[in-house]
Structure formats: C-alpha cells, structure tokens
Amino acid sequence: MKLDSNNHSVFLLHYHLVLVVKYRRQVFDSKISDFAKDMFAEIGSKYNISLVEWNHDKDHIHILFKANPNSELSKFINAYKSASSRLIKRDFPHIRKKLWK
Secondary structure, eight states: OOOEEOSSOEEOEEEEEEEEOGGGOOOOOHHHHHHHHHHHHHHHHHTTEEEEEEEEOSSEEEEEEEEOTTOOHHHHHHHHHHHHHHHHHHHOTHHHHHHOO
C-alpha cells in the first residue's frame, strides 16, 4: 500500500461516495455515467482530489476517491453535485422528462 505525504505528514484518505438520483428514477446509462465521471475528474483536480474507482447503476453512482487532508470535501461535493446536475440536464434534455411529470 502506497502512502501519500506532504511536508509534515503521511496519509492515506479514501472516501466512498454514493450519489442517488432524485426519486430513485432510473436515468443513468453508460454515456451519462462517462460524462459525470469526466466532470468529477475535472472538478476534483481543482480540489486536489483524484478518482480511484467509478461504478454506476441505473439510479445511483458509487465513487471511490482519494483526497488530501487539506481538501475541502464539503465544498467539493457541493460544487460537483450542482455542476453535474446542471450540465447533465443541459446536455441530456430527455432526463428532465424522467425527473418531472
């Protein structure tokens, strides 16, 4: 197991995040999942967070990622959830019909 380090500490921080679609609607397919995965990597690089593993089902996503102790996880998750929701609805308009009647 390889440990990460900075100037004064050694650490290994892995986080498991599960994001569920509103009302458990089955909207994820491989194309949307890949889009969300690319967004996660892009936004995560700004917060010093790296993706380890990504899995999806039709109504949720499992994300395993590494972070540094100085990463602001709450701000990162808030930024990712808001950006991914907005951009997925913009680029895949058929999802709006599944989420709202």
